[in-house]
Amino acid sequence: MTLTQMGSRKRTTGFRSRRRWELFGLLFPGLLGIFVGFVLPVFVMFRMSLNTHGTGGQLVESVSLGAYRDALTDPFYWEVIGNTLVLGLGCGAAATVLSYPLALFLVRTTSKWKGVLIALAIAPLLTSAVARTYGWIAILGDQGVINDSLMRIGVLDAPIQLSNNLLGTTIALVEILMPYAILAMISGFGRISPSLEEAAGSLGASKLKTFVRITLPLSLPGVFTGFLLVFVLAISSFVTPRLLGGGRVFILATEVYNEATQTLNWPLASALSVILLVVFGLMIAVYQRLIAKFEG
Amino acid sequence: MSIHTAHLSIRNLQKTYPKTTAPAVDDVCLDVAEGELVALLGPSGCGKTTTLRMVAGLLDPSAGEIVVNGKDVVSTPVHKRRMGMVFQSYALFPHMNIAENVSFGLQMRRLSRAEAAKKADEALDMVQLGHLRDRRPAELSGGQQQRVALARALVIEPTLLLLDEPLSNLDAKLREAMRHEIRSIQQRLGTTTLFVTHDQDEALDMADRIAILNNGRIEQYAPPSEVYDRPATRFVANFVGKANFLDVENVEKLGNDTYRVKTNEFGVLEVRGVDGLDPTRASLVVRPHRLTTTRVDESVKSSRPASIGEVIATSYTGNVQSYEVRLNESAVLRVDQLTDTLRDLRMGDRVQLTFDPAEAYLVSDE
Numbered sequence: 001m002t003l004t005q006m007g008s009r010k011r012t013t014g015f016r017s018r019r020r021w022e023l024f025g026l027l028f029p030g031l032l033g034i035f036v037g038f039v040l041p042v043f044v045m046f047r048m049s050l051n052t053h054g055t056g057g058q059l060v061e062s063v064s065l066g067a068y069r070d071a072l073t074d075p076f077y078w079e080v081i082g083n084t085l086v087l088g089l090g091c092g093a094a095a096t097v098l099s100y101p102l103a104l105f106l107v108r109t110t111s112k113w114k115g116v117l118i119a120l121a122i123a124p125l126l127t128s129a130v131a132r133t134y135g136w137i138a139i140l141g142d143q144g145v146i147n148d149s150l151m152r153i154g155v156l157d158a159p160i161q162l163s164n165n166l167l168g169t170t171i172a173l174v175e176i177l178m179p180y181a182i183l184a185m186i187s188g189f190g191r192i193s194p195s196l197e198e199a200a201g202s203l204g205a206s207k208l209k210t211f212v213r214i215t216l217p218l219s220l221p222g223v224f225t226g227f228l229l230v231f232v233l234a235i236s237s238f239v240t241p242r243l244l245g246g247g248r249v250f251i252l253a254t255e256v257y258n259e260a261t262q263t264l265n266w267p268l269a270s271a272l273s274v275i276l277l278v279v280f281g282l283m284i285a286v287y288q289r290l291i292a293k294f295e296g
Numbered sequence: 297m298s299i300h301t302a303h304l305s306i307r308n309l310q311k312t313y314p315k316t317t318a319p320a321v322d323d324v325c326l327d328v329a330e331g332e333l334v335a336l337l338g339p340s341g342c343g344k345t346t347t348l349r350m351v352a353g354l355l356d357p358s359a360g361e362i363v364v365n366g367k368d369v370v371s372t373p374v375h376k377r378r379m380g381m382v383f384q385s386y387a388l389f390p391h392m393n394i395a396e397n398v399s400f401g402l403q404m405r406r407l408s409r410a411e412a413a414k415k416a417d418e419a420l421d422m423v424q425l426g427h428l429r430d431r432r433p434a435e436l437s438g439g440q441q442q443r444v445a446l447a448r449a450l451v452i453e454p455t456l457l458l459l460d461e462p463l464s465n466l467d468a469k470l471r472e473a474m475r476h477e478i479r480s481i482q483q484r485l486g487t488t489t490l491f492v493t494h495d496q497d498e499a500l501d502m503a504d505r506i507a508i509l510n511n512g513r514i515e516q517y518a519p520p521s522e523v524y525d526r527p528a529t530r531f532v533a534n535f536v537g538k539a540n541f542l543d544v545e546n547v548e549k550l551g552n553d554t555y556r557v558k559t560n561e562f563g564v565l566e567v568r569g570v571d572g573l574d575p576t577r578a579s580l581v582v583r584p585h586r587l588t589t590t591r592v593d594e595s596v597k598s599s600r601p602a603s604i605g606e607v608i609a610t611s612y613t614g615n616v617q618s619y620e621v622r623l624n625e626s627a628v629l630r631v632d633q634l635t636d637t638l639r640d641l642r643m644g645d646r647v648q649l650t651f652d653p654a655e656a657y658l659v660s661d662e
Contacts (some may be wrong), residue, residue, distance in 0.1 A: 202354070202380070204377055206375050294391070
């Protein structure tokens with residue numbers, strides 16, 4: 001290496017390190033916001049989960065795994081965790097399956113209404129989940145549209161249970177969360193070039209085979225993202241399980257609320273929150289594995 | 297790979313896209329003999345890709361027939377047409393490795409896995425990429441992807457090979473190498489081929505015949521040398537190669553393809569031209585390299601038609617030196633000559649231009 005090259009290399013290193021400081025400076029406000037608004041609260045919550053709940057209901061500062069022991073030895077909480085997973089997986093699967101054709105259509109259509117159609121697909125997000133949940137209560141309730149109609153035409157003698165249970169909650173959440181799945185899939189499908197399907201056709205693949213061998217595998221990353229998003233939003237949802245569950249659907253989010261506001265057992269509420277975070281974390285790890293496999 | 301080829305006949309093919317009035321492809325007729333490579337050449341929007349996509353079965357014609365080996369295939373769906381198509385973007389399947397990409401078409405044809413793998417390997421060896429069989433498309437260079445796409449299209453032993461601007465995403469050097477590789481493989485296999493391009497050099501270099509399209513219509517369908525030397529229309533002369541156009545008057549027909557015309561710059565000439573053209577709407581084409589220059593101070597009396605003008609621009613591209621020579625207000629002619637330092641002309645030089653009338657050609661103005 002000649003002298004001039006060394007000199008220039010030194011300059012670029014100096015330049016790079018100055019640039020690194022500039023970048024850090026630019027990122028700092030955002031990092032601070034994340035730290036104060038996100039990392040710190042999670043830490044506080046984790047610390048809280050290590051405290052204990054006194055017999056008189058008071059908070060006792062300590063470092064113990066008591067709250068976790070309480071949560072994980074009580075069969076009720078295992079049922080709550082099970083319900084949470086069933087709700088998350090059920091909503092994820094149903095929303096993904098129902099959103100897939102919509103998203104594929106919205107990506108592929110050449111209609112001049114494409115923009116309007118996409119806006120319509122996500123327009124339900126403009127209404128609050130509370131209003132939409134009450135809408136579903138009116139549809140799924142014992143005297144709701146479905147039961148009332150089926151009984152009037154004589155299909156049913158007694159109403160079928162569509163509300164105040166996990167099924168009704170799942171139905172409503174699927175509808176409420178579908179826009180997220182559609183959005184995630186639209187962005188995931190954009191990279192599937194229609195010429196790949198044309199190529200498959202020219203090579204002798206029928207429409208069905210083209211879908212199974214080309215379109216579906218290439219769309220999986222978008223599908224996984226949509227599924228993950230719906231799963232995460234479903235297991236952390238509170239309003240819909242609370243209202244449509246009628247107090248009879250027990251999932252982690254509603255139990256955290258109960259423990260925190262009614263029983264005032266904050267360590268247990270925190271421990272349940274941490275368990276919920278672990279479920280998130282596991283799901284994201286699975287997601288990353290799958291994405292790496294199908295995008296690599 | 298065995299030779300499995302076809303005769304293609306496109307008859308009165310027409311395509312009008314919904315909500316448009318002018319057809320994208322308008323009454324196109326084209327006969328392609330077995331083993332022939334035909335280039336569909338034209339500017340963007342001329343209908344060449346639309347034509348190719350209709351032959352492939354990716355687009356339904358509004359009217360007309362596409363006859364392959366005597367059978368109209370218009371109603372045959374794309375996956376039953378057995379046509380090997382190479383896309384401009386190559387369209388390699390990103391989630392499959394190279395060998396899987398190439399054997400995809402064979403698997404669709406229900407060949408056994410082992411047989412498909414064997415044929416795919418042969419096809420990859422043909423394009424000299426056997427060593428990359430386990431790579432993913434994204435790990436290959438543009439030229440390698442191009443060759444994989446070619447192998448994938450050829451391995452199914454297609455009745456027709458359809459190439460849609462296959463070289464336009466490659467850099468200039470590689471493009472020229474790929475031209476020869478594609479052409480030699482095509483000739484070796486004897487596969488009847490339709491090749492869409494907007495690059496006249498590519499068409500002249502590779503094709504047995506060139507169909508020049510403009511506004512959805514074929515302007516001329518002929519071998520490269522004929523397209524270049526005897527263009528049917530002003531559009532063809534302008535699109536293929538470089539052309540000077542001289543205004544003509546008093547066009548007088550002498551024989552089937554010979555005319556006597558009067559030009560302002562070179563006087564009365566006897567030239568060849570398109571049979572049956574409209575004498576009131578014709579121009580004389582003189583290719584830039586057919587013109588010769590002599591400095592006025594050293595010019596000798598020429599038996600050839602001659603005209604004197606002034607050099608107003610020069611350009612140098614290595615082996616060719618180009619000049620623009622102004623003969624009068626309306627006529628500026630381009631002259632190409634092989635670089636020759638002894639005859640180097642400068643801006644402002646007065647020169648005499650001459651050409652052999654036998655090498656000029658009278659074309660229709662439409």
